[in-house]
Amino acid sequence: MILMYLTKEEERMLDGEEGYAAKKSMEILVALGDIYGAEKLISVGSVQVAGVSYHNLGDAGLEFLNELARDGKVKVLTTLNPAGMDLEDWKKLGISEEFAEKQNLVIDAFRKMGIIISCTCTPYLIGSLPTYGEHIAWSESSAVTFANSVIGAKTNREGGPSALAAAFVGETPSYGLHLEENRVPDAHVDVRTNLKKLSDWGALGYCIGKKVGNKIPYITGVKDAGLDELKSFCASVVTYGSKPLFFMKGITPGSEKHQLPKEKIIIKDRDIKEAYESINDDVDAIDFVCIGCPHCSIKEVAEVARLLKNRRVSSKTEFWVATSRLVKQLADKRGYTEIIENAGGKFACDTCMAVAPLKGRFRSVATTSAKGCYYSRHNDMKTKLGSLEECIEAAVRGKWS
Numbered sequence: 001m002i003l004m005y006l007t008k009e010e011e012r013m014l015d016g017e018e019g020y021a022a023k024k025s026m027e028i029l030v031a032l033g034d035i036y037g038a039e040k041l042i043s044v045g046s047v048q049v050a051g052v053s054y055h056n057l058g059d060a061g062l063e064f065l066n067e068l069a070r071d072g073k074v075k076v077l078t079t080l081n082p083a084g085m086d087l088e089d090w091k092k093l094g095i096s097e098e099f100a101e102k103q104n105l106v107i108d109a110f111r112k113m114g115i116i117i118s119c120t121c122t123p124y125l126i127g128s129l130p131t132y133g134e135h136i137a138w139s140e141s142s143a144v145t146f147a148n149s150v151i152g153a154k155t156n157r158e159g160g161p162s163a164l165a166a167a168f169v170g171e172t173p174s175y176g177l178h179l180e181e182n183r184v185p186d187a188h189v190d191v192r193t194n195l196k197k198l199s200d201w202g203a204l205g206y207c208i209g210k211k212v213g214n215k216i217p218y219i220t221g222v223k224d225a226g227l228d229e230l231k232s233f234c235a236s237v238v239t240y241g242s243k244p245l246f247f248m249k250g251i252t253p254g255s256e257k258h259q260l261p262k263e264k265i266i267i268k269d270r271d272i273k274e275a276y277e278s279i280n281d282d283v284d285a286i287d288f289v290c291i292g293c294p295h296c297s298i299k300e301v302a303e304v305a306r307l308l309k310n311r312r313v314s315s316k317t318e319f320w321v322a323t324s325r326l327v328k329q330l331a332d333k334r335g336y337t338e339i340i341e342n343a344g345g346k347f348a349c350d351t352c353m354a355v356a357p358l359k360g361r362f363r364s365v366a367t368t369s370a371k372g373c374y375y376s377r378h379n380d381m382k383t384k385l386g387s388l389e390e391c392i393e394a395a396v397r398g399k400w401s
């Protein structure tokens with residue numbers, strides 16, 4: 001028995017009158033809605049689909065996508081998370097022919113569905129920018145956290161299939177973070193430390209994520225935060241914690257309407273130091289440096305180019321700048337690409353250090369991203385988290401210190 005209210009049109013889709021993909025999607029959305037007690041489906045302004053890398057999907061995932069692509073067409077603006085490779089220049093990243101062939105089949109299926117092949121975890125930097133209060137259905141955890149907390153849009157953290165279902169129907173079940181009553185902070189985090197470099201934001205996300213767990217933090221004490229800092233913080237806080245929502249007093253929208261929660265957590269210099277100690281392994285030789293987790297903004301690419309100008313990446317080290325293809329095109333026009341490539345760096349467009357098939361290729365990575373460190377450990381790499389300057393130095397010298 002279906003518990004959620006369905007309109008006539010939704011019932012028609014569920015009965016298969018709009019084809020296989022719409023029916024399958026309605027089945028997924030109704031099952032989710034019933035599990036989480038949603039009363040109805042609500043329209044979404046955009047969808048972001050994760051689960052794009054063949055590395056994670058495998059043949060079973062590819063088959064599932066091909067079935068949906070037979071008659072499925074998305075109804076709203078839908079973008080993709082990073083794939084397992086640079087779609088145009090995968091060879092330079094050391095990707096095998098076999099993997100590339102499969103990854104291209106995955107992309108073909110998404111293209112057939114009418115999805116924009118954006119392959120980025122920062123859709124908000126390339127034109128899929130929701131408005132305050134808008135309901136959306138996004139999957140990538142850092143993007144979900146950014147949308148909820150920095151923009152003030154409303155989304156749950158969708159899985160790949162539920163995001164696709166929302167794209168085919170144009171709706172999502174109204175539960176969780178779509179409801180105002182579930183968007184109330186329940187832990188006060190007072191930050192009493194100065195954040196000096198980008199990686200400090202990842203370390204702060206680590207501290208807060210670990211300390212609040214499943215609670216929604218109301219963060220005070222942060223005086224200033226730019227887009228890149230917030231992007232980095234979002235990625236880290238949800239990776240090491242779990243809720244993709246926070247409020248930051250005076251910085252994120254909607255924070256002013258909430259009371260300070262009673263439970264108070266204080267973050268001091270010592271906590272940040274401990275975060276670095278826990279993330280950083282005892283390793284000196286660095287054979288991989290990756291900047292761009294989440295994907296680099298054009299400002300970050302410009303900074304990489306400035307620091308790499310007239311320098312040379314060590315022959316022992318692979319250096320990636322992970323970003324969206326659109327940001328790379330801007331970098332081409334500004335001359336940043338030439339500087340970075342002349343120094344021996346590579347652009348990794350459409351992909352990233354977590355979803356590319358990197359297991360066994362590198363022993364150690366240096367990055368500005370706390371989230372990047374988390375996933376690199378899953379790829380059996382030793383990790384170093386540091387400032388952009390430290391990471392560039394590691395790339396040039398092939399070692400950390």
Ligand code: F3S
Binds near residue numbers: 294372
């Ligand atoms: Fe984006 Fe990949 Fe990092 S999806 S947030 S660059 S792990």
